[in-house]
Amino acid sequence: MDLDAITKYSALHAKPVGLTLQYGTAGFRTKAEHLDHVMFRMGLLAVLRSKQTKSTIGVMVTASHNPEEDNGVKLVDPLGEMLAPSWEEHATCLANAEEQDVQRVLLGISEKAVVDLQQDAFVVIGRDTRPSSEKLAQSVIDGITVLGGQFHDYGLVTTPQLHYMVYCRNTHGQYGKATTEGYYQKLSKAFVELTKQAFCGGGEDRPLKVDCANGIGALKLREMENYFSQGLSVQLFNVGTTGKLNHLCGADFVKSHQKPPQGMEMKSNERCCSFDGDADRIVYYYYDTDGHFHLIDGDKIAALISSFLKELLLEIGESLNIGVIQTAYANGSSTRYLEEVMKVPVHCTKTGVKHLHHKAQEFDIGVYFEANGHGTVLFSKAAEMKIKQLAKESEDKKRKAAKMLENIIDLFNQAAGDAISDMLVVEAVLALKGLTVQQWDALYTDLPNRQLKVKVADRQVISTTDAERQAVTPPGLQEAVNGLVKKYKLSRAFVRPSGTEDIVRVYAEADSQESADSLAHEVSLAVFQLAGGVGESPQPNF
Numbered sequence: 018m019d020l021d022a023i024t025k026y027s028a029l030h031a032k033p034v035g036l037t038l039q040y041g042t043a044g045f046r047t048k049a050e051h052l053d054h055v056m057f058r059m060g061l062l063a064v065l066r067s068k069q070t071k072s073t074i075g076v077m078v079t080a081s082h083n084p085e086e087d088n089g090v091k092l093v094d095p096l097g098e099m100l101a102p103s104w105e106e107h108a109t110c111l112a113n114a115e116e117q118d119v120q121r122v123l124l125g126i127s128e129k130a131v132v133d134l135q136q137d138a139f140v141v142i143g144r145d146t147r148p149s150s151e152k153l154a155q156s157v158i159d160g161i162t163v164l165g166g167q168f169h170d171y172g173l174v175t176t177p178q179l180h181y182m183v184y185c186r187n188t189h190g191q192y193g194k195a196t197t198e199g200y201y202q203k204l205s206k207a208f209v210e211l212t213k214q215a216f217c218g219g220g221e222d223r224p225l226k227v228d229c230a231n232g233i234g235a236l237k238l239r240e241m242e243n244y245f246s247q248g249l250s251v252q253l254f255n256v257g258t259t260g261k262l263n264h265l266c267g268a269d270f271v272k273s274h275q276k277p278p279q280g281m282e283m284k285s286n287e288r289c290c291s292f293d294g295d296a297d298r299i300v301y302y303y304y305d306t307d308g309h310f311h312l313i314d315g316d317k318i319a320a321l322i323s324s325f326l327k328e329l330l331l332e333i334g335e336s337l338n339i340g341v342i343q344t345a346y347a348n349g350s351s352t353r354y355l356e357e358v359m360k361v362p363v364h365c366t367k368t369g370v371k372h373l374h375h376k377a378q379e380f381d382i383g384v385y386f387e388a389n390g391h392g393t394v395l396f397s398k399a400a401e402m403k404i405k406q407l408a409k410e411s412e413d414k415k416r417k418a419a420k421m422l423e424n425i426i427d428l429f430n431q432a433a434g435d436a437i438s439d440m441l442v443v444e445a446v447l448a449l450k451g452l453t454v455q456q457w458d459a460l461y462t463d464l465p466n467r468q469l470k471v472k473v474a475d476r477q478v479i480s481t482t483d484a485e486r487q488a489v490t491p492p493g494l495q496e497a498v499n500g501l502v503k504k505y506k507l508s509r510a511f512v513r514p515s516g517t518e519d520i521v522r523v524y525a526e527a528d529s530q531e532s533a534d535s536l537a538h539e540v541s542l543a544v545f546q547l548a549g550g551v552g553e554s555p556q557p558n559f
């Protein structure tokens with residue numbers, strides 16, 4: 018390591034005085050103007066991680082659904098998954114080190130993690146469309162080159178595309194070609210093959226309206242459109258030419274406000290969907306003929322997909338186990354539907370895709386989705402091999418189902434939740450099953466729910482257990498929540514500190530919207546009183 022160069026360049030990427038940041042649920046996120054030093058240092062760290070794993074590591078510059086002025090960075094591990102927890106700690110340590118300590122902290126990490134400094138390093142970089150992203154990505158590159166690492170800059174890509182590239186590179190092309198073209202070709206081929214049967218009758222293309230959150234999804238979907246022209250016709254809105262990123266649009270806006278995005282023309286019964294700012298989340302929705310808005314979130318996407326997969330498994334007659342992974346935010350009706358009607362085992366993990374992804378790996382087929390639309394389906398190597406074999410050898414009906422599963426494996430991004438890939442899966446399943454958006458929505462009825470945020474002095478005073486469904490500290494908080502939940506029918510509520518914002522999240526559901534709103538408000542008051550609320554106490558206005 019050239020220690021002098023590290024010190025010299027660290028000074029050029031100065032840390033704002035007194036700023037402390039934490040590598041949270043999705044990496045570092047804050048106002049873009051505070052992130053230059055973090056980017057440089059994550060370039061340094063990615064080189065160490067690459068040397069240690071002897072693999073390509075990814076660095077993605079994005080703040081996903083957060084406002085345009087924010088930005089963020091996360092590292093992608095060798096198989097396209099999120100950074101290992103022990104390295105999250107190293108990342109936090111390095112990001113918060115004082116300038117003169119950067120080289121000492123780097124050496125400390127190298128020793129602790131047994132990094133062979135002689136090893137070559139290779140890092141790939143991607144960024145979203147935020148105005149600040151290009152310069153910040155350059156700071157990542159500065160960090161990489163100071164430590165002698167090699168890099169490839171993919172420029173503007175969706176977050177799941179970068180995960181995909183990392184996975185492809187580290188499996189030496191077995192998973193696919195590590196180019197955006199390779200990604201488009203692989204997914205489109207699978208989509209076209211899968212839907213051949215549904216679309217063979219000719220007729221008009223199935224229309225779908227897509228709100229791209231004024232983000233990267235618009236650029237990438239435009240590029241990809243030509244590859245899957247058969248059967249599906251997408252109409253893009255909020256493509257970033259006039260509107261602001263994530264402002265009054267995008268998957269997060271639609272999910273949390275339970276209303277349509279601005280800038281989209283919707284007629285009743287039209288199937289519409291929204292991506293978030295870095296295109297790793299998707300939610301669907303429509304207006305019914307009475308003008309009511311219906312949201313179809315990640316839970317219902319998981320329900321549709323798992324019921325389709327279960328049917329195919331029945332046809333191939335193999336006892337592959339399938340599991341659905343959710344978080345505490347999953348609507349109670351979805352859990353009940355999956356367990357009682359679909360008869361698939363459901364598991365609950367902590368919030369954040371890394372937890373869901375990890376759990377999903379325990380199954381032959383692991384379906385995971387956060388309610389907000391972030392998810393994918395993972396197939397074990399053994400399941401994939403069995404399916405491939407059946408697609409070649411078995412008798413007609415079995416072979417057909419196995420072939421469909423084979424294409425589904427290719428259509429899902431196995432590295433990360435991916436709005437484009439999930440959209441194509443949903444479109445394929447709806448077409449093959451001949452379902453309208455209303456019929457899909459009618460699988461079950463969501464329990465009315467409400468999410469609120471409470472500002473407290475230190476959100477870490479709240480610690481949780483049982484996949485974040487129970488608060489352990491501060492004393493008395495869980496008892497208070499239990500007491501409030503008892504007052505309502507079909508009710509459930511929990512509180513947890515956010516991993517991406519400096520707030521405490523409150524979730525409540527109940528038999529009516531009034532009850533869910535009132536329960537959420539009462540729980541917010543309990544958090545405010547018992548966990549050190551700051552500012553004005555929560556008001557009951559939604």
Ligand SMILES: CC(=O)N[C@H]1[C@@H](OP(=O)(O)O)O[C@H](CO)[C@@H](O)[C@@H]1O
Pocket residue numbers: 042043081346368369370387389391514515516517518522
């Ligand atoms: C309730 C909720 O939607 N939480 C989101 C949000 O995490 P928090 O830790 O709740 O801030 O951002 C995460 C990263 O994008 C996402 O994985 C997660 O689902």
Ligand SMILES: [Mg+2]
Pocket residue numbers: 081082176293294295296297298
């Ligand atoms: Mg996102």
